[in-house]
Amino acid sequence: xxxILVSSDNQDFKVDKEVAERxxxxxxMLEDVGESDSPIPLPNVTAAVLTKVIEYxxxxxxxxxxxxxxxxxxxxxxxxxxxxxxxxxQVDQEMLFxxxxxxxxxxxxxxxxxxxxxxxxxxxxxxxxxxxxAFNIVNDFTPEEEAQIKKENEWAEDR
Amino acid sequence: MNSQHHNNRHPPQHVFIPSxxxxxxxxxxxxxxQSLDRPxxxxxxRVSRSWxxxxxxxxxxxxxxxxxxxxxxxxxxxxxxxxxxPHPRRYPTLGSLHRNARHIARLRYFGERPLLExxxxxxxxxxxxxxxRYTDSIKQLLQQNTATLHTIILKGxxxxxxxxILIDRLWFHLLDFSALRVxxxxxxxxxDYEGLKFGLICHxxxxxxxxxxxxxxxPKSEEGFQQLKTLVLDRSFLPKGDDPPLFELCPALEDFxxxxxxxxxxxFKFLVFLNAGRGQALSGLDLSGSQIADSDLASIIRLLPGLxxxxxxxxxxxxxATRAIVEVRQHQIQExxxxxxxxxxxxxxxxxxxxxxxxxxxxxPAVNAVDMAQLRWTCTGLEELDVCIAGTRRLPRTQGPRHExxxxxxxxxxxxxxxxxxxxxxxxxxxxxxxxxxxxxxxLLSTLTLLEIFVCERLKPVMEFYDLQWVIQHWRGLRRLVxxxxxxxxxxxxxxxxxxxxxPGLETFSTQIECSLALAER
Numbered sequence: 138x139x140x141i142l143v144s145s146d147n148q149d150f151k152v153d154k155e156v157a158e159r160x161x162x163x164x165x166m167l168e169d170v171g172e173s174d175s176p177i178p179l180p181n182v183t184a185a186v187l188t189k190v191i192e193y194x195x196x197x198x199x200x201x202x203x204x205x206x207x208x209x210x211x212x213x214x215x216x217x218x219x220x221x222x223x224x225x226x227q228v229d230q231e232m233l234f235x236x237x238x239x240x241x242x243x244x245x246x247x248x249x250x251x252x253x254x255x256x257x258x259x260x261x262x263x264x265x266x267x268x269x270x271a272f273n274i275v276n277d278f279t280p281e282e283e284a285q286i287k288k289e290n291e292w293a294e295d296r
Numbered sequence: 297m298n299s300q301h302h303n304n305r306h307p308p309q310h311v312f313i314p315s316x317x318x319x320x321x322x323x324x325x326x327x328x329x330q331s332l333d334r335p336x337x338x339x340x341x342r343v344s345r346s347w348x349x350x351x352x353x354x355x356x357x358x359x360x361x362x363x364x365x366x367x368x369x370x371x372x373x374x375x376x377x378x379x380x381x382p383h384p385r386r387y388p389t390l391g392s393l394h395r396n397a398r399h400i401a402r403l404r405y406f407g408e409r410p411l412l413e414x415x416x417x418x419x420x421x422x423x424x425x426x427x428x429r430y431t432d433s434i435k436q437l438l439q440q441n442t443a444t445l446h447t448i449i450l451k452g453x454x455x456x457x458x459x460x461i462l463i464d465r466l467w468f469h470l471l472d473f474s475a476l477r478v479x480x481x482x483x484x485x486x487x488d489y490e491g492l493k494f495g496l497i498c499h500x501x502x503x504x505x506x507x508x509x510x511x512x513x514x515p516k517s518e519e520g521f522q523q524l525k526t527l528v529l530d531r532s533f534l535p536k537g538d539d540p541p542l543f544e545l546c547p548a549l550e551d552f553x554x555x556x557x558x559x560x561x562x563x564f565k566f567l568v569f570l571n572a573g574r575g576q577a578l579s580g581l582d583l584s585g586s587q588i589a590d591s592d593l594a595s596i597i598r599l600l601p602g603l604x605x606x607x608x609x610x611x612x613x614x615x616x617a618t619r620a621i622v623e624v625r626q627h628q629i630q631e632x633x634x635x636x637x638x639x640x641x642x643x644x645x646x647x648x649x650x651x652x653x654x655x656x657x658x659x660x661p662a663v664n665a666v667d668m669a670q671l672r673w674t675c676t677g678l679e680e681l682d683v684c685i686a687g688t689r690r691l692p693r694t695q696g697p698r699h700e701x702x703x704x705x706x707x708x709x710x711x712x713x714x715x716x717x718x719x720x721x722x723x724x725x726x727x728x729x730x731x732x733x734x735x736x737x738x739x740l741l742s743t744l745t746l747l748e749i750f751v752c753e754r755l756k757p758v759m760e761f762y763d764l765q766w767v768i769q770h771w772r773g774l775r776r777l778v779x780x781x782x783x784x785x786x787x788x789x790x791x792x793x794x795x796x797x798x799x800p801g802l803e804t805f806s807t808q809i810e811c812s813l814a815l816a817e818r
Contacts, residue, residue, distance in 0.1 A: 241324045249327055257331035265342040274344050283342045290338055292386040293355055 140167065141176035142191075148184035149176065152191055159194040161244035181242045186235045193225060193248050200247070218254055226255040230272060321350065329354035353399040358424075360404040361412060394418065401444075405429070406453065416440070423475075428453040430463045442472045451507075452483030454816040460485055467493035480505040480528075491516040498524060505553075506532040520545040525577075528553040544569055550577050556585030556610070563592050570599040580605035580631075587611060590639060594620040605631035609659075614639025622651045631657040635682070642667065642686050649673040662686040662720045669701035671708070678709045684718035684754060688729040697737035699730060707740045712747055718754025732757035732781070734766050742770040752779035753808055764791055768798040777804045778811050 138154040142163070157177075158164040166177055179187065218226070226233065237252035260268050265283070269276055278286070329337055329351055337355060341348050388396075393411075397418035404426040405412060412433050422441040426449040427434050438445065448470070452459035463486045470476060471493060479501055486509065488494070495517035498504060504521075505528035514534045515521075524546045530553055534542070541562050543552060554561050561583065569575065579602045583593070586608075593608060594616035603625055608617070613634045621629055629652050634640050637660075645660045646667040655675035659682035666687055685702060694700060706715070719730050732738055732752065750771070759767075759781040767774070777795065782788045792804040805811040 237324060237328075238321075241327075249324070250331075253324070253328040253331045256328060257336070260340070261333065261336050263336065263339060265339050268339060268343050274347070276343070277345050278342065278348075286342050286348065287338075289389065289392055290341060290355065292388045293334060293338055294386070 141174075142187065143176045143178045144182055144184040144187045145180050146184050148187075150184075150187055150191060152194075153198070156191065156194045156198050159197060159245055160190075161246075163243065179243070182239045183235070186232070186239045189225075189228070189232065189236055190239050190243065190245070190248065193222075194245065196221060196225070197247065218251055218258070222251045223255075226251060322353070325350040326354050326357060329357070352396070356396040356399040358402040359400045361406065361415075390414075405434070412437075420444075423447065425449070426451070428459070428461060430461055430466075435469060438469055438473075443474055445473055446475050447478040447480075448476065449478075449480040449482070450484055451480070455813070459483060462487070464488060465490075467497050470497050477501055477523075478503040480507070481509045482507040484509040486511045489513050495521075502526065504528070506530070506534070508532060511535070514539055514542070515545075517545055520547060522548060525549060526551040526580075528582075530555040541565055544574075547574055548577055549575070551580035551605075552578060553582035553607075554586055555582065556587070561586050561588065563588055567592065567595055567599070570596065575600050575602075577602060579603060582607040583611060584609040584633075585611065590614040590616040593617040597621055598624055602628075604628055605657075607631075607633040609633055609635040609637065611637055612639055613637040615644060618644045618647055622647055626651040627653055630654050633657065633659040633682075635659050635661060637661065645683065646672075649675055653677075656680065658682070659716075665691050665702055668705040671701070671705050673705060673708065676708050677711055679711050680714040681706075681709065681712060682714075682716035682751075684720045685730065686720040688719060688721070697735060697740075700737040700740065702730070703737040703740040707743045710743045710745070712744050714749040714751075715744070715747060716749075716751035716754075718752075719756075730755050730757070732759050733763050738763060739766060744771065746773060747771050748773050749776040750774060750778070751808065752777075752781070753806075755779065756783060757781050758783060759791065761794075764794055767795065772799065774799055775801045775803065776811070777802065778806075778808055780806060 139151050140154050140157045140163070142150045142152055142157065144150065154167070158167065163177060182190070226236075228236070233252065233255065237249060237256070240246075240248035240252055259271060263271065266276075268274070276283075329340075332340065337351065340351050341355065393415060397415045398421065400419060401421055402424040403419065403422055406428050416433060416436060419437060420440055421444055422437070423444055424447040425434075425437065425441070425445060428451060430450055438448070450461050450463060450466075452461050460483045461481075463481070463484050466486060466488050467490045468488075470479075476497070477500065479497065480503075482505070489512060491513035494513060494515040498515045498521045499517065499519075500523060501521070502523050503526040504524060505526070507528065507530040509532045511532070511534050514537065516539065525548055527542060527546055527549055528551075529542065543549065543554075543566065546552075570578075578600050581596070581600065581603065583596075584607050588596075588608075588611055590612045593611065593613055597603060597606070597617060597620040606621075606629065611634070614637065618640070621632070632648065632652070632655065640661060642662040642664040645663045648660070649655075649658070649663065650672045651674065653674045655678055657680040658675065658678060659680075662684045664687050665685050668685065669691060688699070688702070691699070691701060697703075706712075706717075717730070721729075730736075732755065757780070764781070774795075777792070780788045781791045781795075796802045796804065803814075805814065
């Protein structure tokens, strides 16, 4: 069975139901409406981003559904990324962040994880100035403010 | 110049700028922060105002309120000790604590009562609470968070031997908790007679862990606990009665632990329970210390079609149970921990390693060096290996490095993250032989690029400068080393300092006990 997804710029995407249901948001919508051919509007996702998201879901269509651990300690998560996912995420920064936002909106946790890990791996070990350069961000702190933030949060280095 | 060019274009909208949907972006910022190591997260706070606004709450999402922060009233001689203590702990300012307490969702509390009382009004979003005290402040904290608390762990202080937490009237207090799914009681004495209320709490739980605790009433229920997927009964006392064993009340169990001093496992009833198909969902089983006969363990293994994780340390696990695994579970078992099992000899261990293709975790008393030399292990996906090697002296002499065959077998395990290696020797065999030296074959372990934890406490290595250089070059991800790399204490300390200077994040401990204490303190 197929479903039709409609992007924010009104492009239609015909997708296998099994692939679409990698998104928990879409899965829940389909359960609510029952058997229906109505297209599903996705007002927060453009066609370009939706194309990438569908590509990801197609590739991972047979992956087991991830159930978060009840006592999931975030500190235990690993930042390893599979090779295919790594190549998939080789996009420009704007697209990378759009994919992350779309994964969050569509509730596709594995894709959100991969996106966040990708950004994390880009900035790992960098200083604030190096992070700014990586993302073209203007520093709007005064040197005193920056020093105060560093001092106030020194305790966190021990945790 | 870059910033000028940046200002002339439409700036990239990225997730850390607060938007009209703050909740949406807050979730993303939190997930992103959890992918970062601590130094990088702290650097991110100083990138820009919007990054600070988005990520500072994430820094406080998980917080440990520690015991005994330094006091201004500390006597001078103790202040000196604190100042020269390795890694003196730093604390957030009171102002920072008050400002950010509202962001704390996961709180670990280790007994600093005055501080907790001042923060109480702001701690309203707790999802996870771990506490070593059950005081009025904690009870109030629970009452403030009935709608959000998902996990409650009440336990004795792990750093005070024999410490227990005294709990009265717990079940009544937890009745109104709509989000509660996980309860763990560790080193607790629970004086609550309300078995029915205990049962009502268990109805909504997905995980119940009773560890080294005493109860005066069991959870009671007519319908059973349909949601409970994980049940841990580890050295805990539940009063006997006419009620069925707890596992019979849990038809959806996926993970079951029954460890010694929980009373003798009614093995016949357990086998009947499994034989009736009630164990279909059970994939994890821990019967360590239960002294169940080898043949019964074999029956249990054969009755669990979904078994992937099996722990049976300090049990009668032997030939029958091994046969059961090799015959019916060889392609599904992923985790097997069978330490201190006198009937599980090195030859039997080789059977497992040769047959179980999907093993990720394996802990066993010993494997034979001569068996290892055959290079027939199929479990190449192993991530954690804990074994001693027996009979090193019986290895045939070769032209190449002395222990080439042993290292060659371990070298195929390129996914290893944790390696605990030991050597079994006795008076007849003589002293330890595995010296962890490059010229003895250590260089073959350059395939272990993912190695994070290496425990050599049960070896007697004699690693010199060249061998340490090799470790630095090839095990870049190593973050924990337990054991001595050299028999001379001074040389050992110098070696550890050298390794730590070259491998960022590496911690060294002389013994596993020292390591465990340090981890418990965090």
